[in-house]
Amino acid sequence: MNCDRHPEREGVASCIICGRILCEECRLKLGGKNYCERCADKLFRERVESGEEKRKGMGLGVKILIAILIILGILAVLSYLIYSVYLAPYYGSPENVLRILMNDPERIIRFLGTRIST
Structure with a gap:
């Protein structure tokens, strides 16, 4: 199977969230897991927002x-x-x-x- 973003390149992994096939250039390996750029951005935004809420909610x-x-x-x-x-x-x-x-x-x-x- 080939990369979803680069059809001319061979896929080396798939995103653990959405399942997209990723080439070496598109693959983001975080914590030993493979992510596409969109899912990694979404995951990062969610963690940042949850961290801000914790800081805002100082007791x-x-x-x-x-x-x-x-x-x-x-x-x-x-x-x-x-x-x-x-x-x-x-x-x-x-x-x-x-x-x-x-x-x-x-x-x-x-x-x-x-x-x-x-």
Whole structure:
């Protein structure tokens, strides 16, 4: 049998979806299976569209988790900036600042209140 698109060429395979006879040039071998160009395009479009739907359908739980992670990241950056700009020059190491925060948090709050407001 000859190729459906090129009647002058000998067919070497058939499409597993539509059964068209394919020559070596027309045959698309994907995952060890033979496809014609039309069926491979259709299969590819279906997979892309189903992948887009999955990405569009991100659940509420995932969105909340992302929001929480972003907020925690912002808080971490702000904490580092407050420490490095205001607290480190006066109280030294982060361990010292944490010890003061655990024992006497009002001391740090008063200190920051006077520094940040001026």
